[in-house]
Amino acid sequence: MEKVKELAKMIDHSILHPTMTDEDLKRECDVAATYNVASVCVKPYAVKQAAELLKDTDVLVGCVIGFPAGNSAVSVKVFEAETACNDGAVEIDMVINIGKALQHDWDYIEKEIAAVTQKCHENGAIVKVIFETDYVTQKEDIVKLCEICTKVDADYVKTSSGFGFVKGDDGKYSYTGATIPNLKLMKASVGPKVKVKAAGGVRTLDGLIAVKEAGCTRCGATATVKILEDAKTRFKNND
Numbered sequence: 001m002e003k004v005k006e007l008a009k010m011i012d013h014s015i016l017h018p019t020m021t022d023e024d025l026k027r028e029c030d031v032a033a034t035y036n037v038a039s040v041c042v043k044p045y046a047v048k049q050a051a052e053l054l055k056d057t058d059v060l061v062g063c064v065i066g067f068p069a070g071n072s073a074v075s076v077k078v079f080e081a082e083t084a085c086n087d088g089a090v091e092i093d094m095v096i097n098i099g100k101a102l103q104h105d106w107d108y109i110e111k112e113i114a115a116v117t118q119k120c121h122e123n124g125a126i127v128k129v130i131f132e133t134d135y136v137t138q139k140e141d142i143v144k145l146c147e148i149c150t151k152v153d154a155d156y157v158k159t160s161s162g163f164g165f166v167k168g169d170d171g172k173y174s175y176t177g178a179t180i181p182n183l184k185l186m187k188a189s190v191g192p193k194v195k196v197k198a199a200g201g202v203r204t205l206d207g208l209i210a211v212k213e214a215g216c217t218r219c220g221a222t223a224t225v226k227i228l229e230d231a232k233t234r235f236k237n238n239d
Helices: 002-008 022-035 044-053 074-087 098-102 106-122 139-151 180-189 205-213 224-234
Strands: 011-015 039-042 060-065 091-095 126-130 156-158 195-198 218-221
Touching: 002 205, 002 224, 011 022, 011 224, 022 039, 022 044, 022 224, 039 044, 039 091, 044 060, 044 074, 060 074, 074 091, 074 106, 091 106, 098 106, 098 139, 106 126, 106 139, 139 156, 139 180, 180 195, 180 205, 205 218, 205 224
Parallel strands: 011 039, 011 218, 039 060, 060 091, 091 126, 126 156, 156 195, 195 218
Antiparallel strands: none
C-alpha cells in the first residue's frame, strides 16, 4: 500500500492537548508507531518520554516551543529549543510573536526566527515556523513572513498551532486552521528550500489529500487513525 505509506509519512501526529497525561502520550505514541507516521509533535516536558517510546521506530520526535501563543522572550524560545533538542527532539515547531507580526515589527520577527533556527540547526534539528493564520490574516503579512523564513533558512512554514481560537462578538470562540488559499499562498511565497506544513482542521483523508495537492509535505493531525484507515480502504486496490 505505497499510497497509504506516502500519506502516513506526511503526518505529524499531534499529542498537544493540555489535558493529556503520560498514559495518553504512550497511547498516541503507539498509534504513531503502528501507522509509521513521519513524527509525533509533543509538549516540551514529554520529549524524553516520547523519544524513549519511539526509539526502535522510524517515527521522529518533534516538540513545540513558545506554544501556543508565541509570547515567550526570544532567549526563552532559544533555550526551550535547545532543551528539546538535548532531550531527543529532531524537529521543532515554534510559534512566532504574533503581536509583533501584526504591528509589522519585522526586525524583531526576523531576529526571533533566525535565533531559533540557528539553535535548532546547531543541534541537528529542523524548524517549522508557525504563523497562526487565524490571527495573522492579511496576505501581505503572510508573504512577508514567508520571505523572512526563506531569508533565515527556516525549514518549514506552518499555518497554525491548533489552538488559535478567535473570540467572536457573541463571546464564543471559533477556529479555522489551515486553508487551501493560505497554503497555496505560502507555497508560492517561500524559496525552493522551504517546505510547507498544514496544521489545524485537517481531520479527513480528503483533507489530507487536498493539502498535499496544495503543496504541503507535512500535516499536523490528531485524526491519524481515521485518516489512514480510510486511506487503506480507498487505495487497497490501487498499489
